[in-house]
Amino acid sequence: MKGYRYLDGVATLRLDAEACIGCGMCAAVCPHRVLVVRERKAEIIDFNACMECGACAKNCPVDAVTVTPGVGCASYLMAVWLSKITGKKTESACC
Numbered sequence: 638m639k640g641y642r643y644l645d646g647v648a649t650l651r652l653d654a655e656a657c658i659g660c661g662m663c664a665a666v667c668p669h670r671v672l673v674v675r676e677r678k679a680e681i682i683d684f685n686a687c688m689e690c691g692a693c694a695k696n697c698p699v700d701a702v703t704v705t706p707g708v709g710c711a712s713y714l715m716a717v718w719l720s721k722i723t724g725k726k727t728e729s730a731c732c
């Protein structure tokens with residue numbers, strides 16, 4: 638999956654660095670190497686590579702990382718397409 642990119646700035650991934658206990662699970666399970674742990678704190682190093690699979694959030698023992706699992710770009714593009722047809726603004730940037 639190296640080189641995989643997502644739409645810039647639309648992922649729902651969020652990290653609460655204060656809550657993080659540095660266990661490393663999020664970084665271990667992320668298929669796109671979005672996260673790393675440095676000095677016992679997780680960091681997002683490649684936000685736009687996040688595909689919103691939810692593995693990091695599911696495995697975080699303290700809910701320091703959150704994401705709304707979805708179907709990624711396809712859902713976003715459908716929402717934009719429908720908004721053009723219906724004239725209604727899309728509710729979310731993605732999923």
Ligand code: SF4
Nearest residue numbers: 667687688690691693
């Ligand atoms: S949602 Fe998936 S791709 Fe995104 S940071 Fe978490 S594990 Fe990585």
Ligand code: SF4
Nearest residue numbers: 657658660661663697
């Ligand atoms: S899984 Fe949660 S607690 Fe563990 S390093 Fe990642 S964000 Fe921090």
